[in-house]
Amino acid sequence: xxxxxxxxxxxxxxxxxxxxxxxxxxxxxxxxxxxxxxxxxxxxxxxxxxxxxxxxxxxxxxxxxxxxxxxxxxxxxxxxxxxxxxxxxxxxxxxxxxxxxxxxxxxxxxxxxxx
Numbered sequence: 275x276x277x278x279x280x281x282x283x284x285x286x287x288x289x290x291x292x293x294x295x296x297x298x299x300x301x302x303x304x305x306x307x308x309x310x311x312x313x314x315x316x317x318x319x320x321x322x323x324x325x326x327x328x329x330x331x332x333x334x335x336x337x338x339x340x341x342x343x344x345x346x347x348x349x350x351x352x353x354x355x356x357x358x359x360x361x362x363x364x365x366x367x368x369x370x371x372x373x374x375x376x377x378x379x380x381x382x383x384x385x386x387x388x389x
Contacts, residue, residue: 327376327388334368334376334388344368 327334335343342349342361349363359370367379368388378385 324374329388330378330380330385332366332378332388334378342368342370 325336325338332345334349335346337343342351342363344361344363344366347363349361349366349368351359352362352367353360357372361368361370365381367382369377369379371377376388378388
């Protein structure tokens, strides 16, 4: 009877591993580490879901469709890389970092972080 129980347990374990890998669940420490880094990226993205920042006499808004405005005027996407998106409108440049930080530059000079 114990042999049958061992066979059934082995089949159940194999079945759960196949199910876990087919649904993308981590099975070993390497995939778990990769999953943690993806989680960090998702946390950073959630922080950037804020839609309005103010400071230094301006208001920056991000509409649901992704359009950025500076004091109601649309901003142009100047640069998009793995760390940040850079928008400009007039003399103002707004940098949206993936960490959630939003920085204002005016006429090429650092002004400060928008809140």
